[in-house]
Amino acid sequence: QVQVVESGGGLVQAGGSLTLSCTGSRSIFRLNYGGWYRQAPGKQRELVALITSGTTDYADSVKGRFTISRDSAKNTVYLQMNNLKPEDTAVYYCVLGIATPSYWGQGTQVTVSS
Numbered sequence: 001q002v003q004v005v006e007s008g009g010g011l012v013q014a015g016g017s018l019t020l021s022c023t024g025s026r027s028i029f030r031l032n033y034g035g036w037y038r039q040a041p042g043k044q045r046e047l048v049a050l051i052t053s054g055t056t057d058y059a060d061s062v063k064g065r066f067t068i069s070r071d072s073a074k075n076t077v078y079l080q081m082n083n084l085k086p087e088d089t090a091v092y093y094c095v096l097g098i099a100t101p102s103y104w105g106q107g108t109q110v111t112v113s114s
């Protein structure tokens with residue numbers, strides 16, 4: 001079992017930046033899947049960004065603003081969020097896995113004020 005802990009959420013003004021971190025309790029060297037999802041009140045959880053061996057992908061709504069990356073030595077996946085908009089407000093969840101989403105974190109709140 002892998003424990004996943006997110007951090008870095010908070011309150012920011014529109015146009016600002018935040019970096020979310022997601023750390024797994026054991027080496028993510030073999031955990032090739034890393035993803036960030038988000039869920040806003042009254043909406044379904046949606047994929048924001050994912051990183052697998054050598055590839056990244058993003059939701060259209062965040063392309064050009066968000067960047068996902070990983071540091072295997074630190075067992076950590078990051079989500080750099082720039083030019084944040086009020087519609088980015090949500091609980092952000094990290095998920096890790098060998099090839100598919102398997103181990104979820106508890107979520108971290110991101111609130112963007114206008």
